[in-house]
Amino acid sequence: MKNSDKVLLGVGLGLIAGAAAGHYLASPEGKKFQHDTKQKFNELNETVQHKLKESSETTANKLNEVSEKAKTWADDISNTVKEKIYNAKDSVEDVAEEVQNDFESGISKAKRVIKARENTISEVINNHNN
Secondary structure, eight states: OOHHHHHHHHHHHHHHHHHHHHHHHHSHHHHHHHHHHHHHHHHHHHHHHHHHHHHHHHHHHHHHHHHHHHHHHHHHHHHHHHHHHHHHHHHHHHHHHHHHHHHHHHHHHHHHHHHHHHHHHHHHHHHHHO
């Protein structure tokens, strides 16, 4: 078979198939098929739209949930750091107060010792002069 014969055969079969499809789609049964197909397509489209909306809402909810957890985590860390700093400040203040009390106690003791030695020296001088 020549190439031109093959082309003519293909065109002929295409015309026959197109005519059969056109005849079928123009018939009441073909119109019902078209209507049912359009209806199924619309249902499928609505289902896809609904699923996309659900997925979008679920994703948004998950993102909000993750965002809230991250915020809570950051707040917890911030509060822990603030508490550690506050406790360290209190500890430093306690140590400083203790050092100040020890220093004042040492000064008082030194004054008592100096006063006692002064009295002893004064007695020795008075006894020596008499």
